Amino acid sequence: MQSSKIGIDAGGTLIKVAYTENESAGYRSFRSRDMDEAAAWIENDFDHPSICITGGKSKVLASKLHTSAMTVVEFDATMKGIDFLAHEQERTLGDGYLFVNVGTGTSIHYVIDGRQERVGGSGIGGGTLLGLAYLLTGMRDYDTIVQTAGDGDRGQVDLKVRDIFEGALPPISGDLTASNFGKTEMMPGRTPANADILASLIGLIGEVVVTVSTNMAAHNNADAIVYIGSSLRSNPLLQETIETYTKLAGKTPIFLDNGAYSGAVGALLSLDEK
Numbered sequence: 307m308q309s310s311k312i313g314i315d316a317g318g319t320l321i322k323v324a325y326t327e328n329e330s331a332g333y334r335s336f337r338s339r340d341m342d343e344a345a346a347w348i349e350n351d352f353d354h355p356s357i358c359i360t361g362g363k364s365k366v367l368a369s370k371l372h373t374s375a376m377t378v379v380e381f382d383a384t385m386k387g388i389d390f391l392a393h394e395q396e397r398t399l400g401d402g403y404l405f406v407n408v409g410t411g412t413s414i415h416y417v418i419d420g421r422q423e424r425v426g427g428s429g430i431g432g433g434t435l436l437g438l439a440y441l442l443t444g445m446r447d448y449d450t451i452v453q454t455a456g457d458g459d460r461g462q463v464d465l466k467v468r469d470i471f472e473g474a475l476p477p478i479s480g481d482l483t484a485s486n487f488g489k490t491e492m493m494p495g496r497t498p499a500n501a502d503i504l505a506s507l508i509g510l511i512g513e514v515v516v517t518v519s520t521n522m523a524a525h526n527n528a529d530a531i532v533y534i535g536s537s538l539r540s541n542p543l544l545q546e547t548i549e550t551y552t553k554l555a556g557k558t559p560i561f562l563d564n565g566a567y568s569g570a571v572g573a574l575l576s577l578d579e580k
């Protein structure tokens with residue numbers, strides 16, 4: 307009896323797994339550098355599973371499995387997963403929407419008539435968060451970084467529009483960031499706290515992602531922007547920044563539960579189309 311199905315998105319940083327076994331279903335992720343551990347779990351915990359893999363590291367992972375696995379194109383699998391999760395969570399995406407995958411880097415796609423086209427991207431993503439967090443504070447652990455950032459004050463590091471328009475009425479909202487990490491006048495002799503630096507770093511990433519994404523949405527006449535990727539996992543600060551700035555640009559931000567598993571869910575669904 308072949309009752310287990312496994313969909314895997316093997317990305318640059320994390321391996322995401324979505325599975326169904328008999329009546330139950332679940333999600334699990336591993337660091338991509340712990341690929342052997344992921345392969346061993348798949349081999350040992352499932353009985354004759356059907357497996358479909360997507361993502362940049364799909365070929366490497368497939369070569370480590372004894373069970374043969376199908377591979378599918380990542381961007382199409384991701385679209386399929388988003389469509390499924392949105393439907394399950396009763397979220398309407400409308401006709402012609404954007405999805406933005408904030409993974410190690412960021413990839414932007416326009417979906418219309420059930421097809422996706424990659425319309426842009428940015429090297430600024432979750433890898434930037436981990437890399438710059440380490441270089442600026444010495445911290446390496448993702449959860450510690452996002453938790454520390456939660457107590458931070460961006461006002462110690464970033465220059466707001468109102469900081470420039472001292473005593474005068476600014477032509478745009480004084481609350482907007484005029485310059486990320488731009489509060490340089492205060493910096494010599496007073497290094498901001500790690501929490502403040504990390505909060506600003508997350509702000510920088512979120513604002514860049516939104517600027518590129520909302521421009522792409524305007525260009526394609528799309529209203530809804532679905533943000534996915536593990537960089538949003540347990541990261542309310544990034545989610546809030548993205549939400550606020552997307553709304554400011556007049557677009558509708560959408561976050562799906564388990565959105566980080568869109569690619570894995572899409573790979574799982576592809577097994578039924580064989």
Ligand SMILES: Nc1ncnc2c1ncn2[C@@H]1O[C@H](COP(=O)(O)OP(=O)(O)OP(=O)(O)O)[C@@H](O)[C@H]1O
Pocket residue numbers: 316317318319320321337361362408409410411412431432433434435436448534535536537538539566
């Ligand atoms: N436990 C974790 N360990 C490391 N990074 C994490 C963890 N949880 C969330 N992240 C964040 O998620 C990012 C990776 O996101 P995601 O899994 O979507 O990318 P990926 O699929 O591996 O990469 P890509 O699609 O670009 O190949 C990391 O760069 C980091 O910012």
Ligand SMILES: [Mg+2]
Pocket residue numbers: 315317318361407409410569
């Ligand atoms: Mg990915």
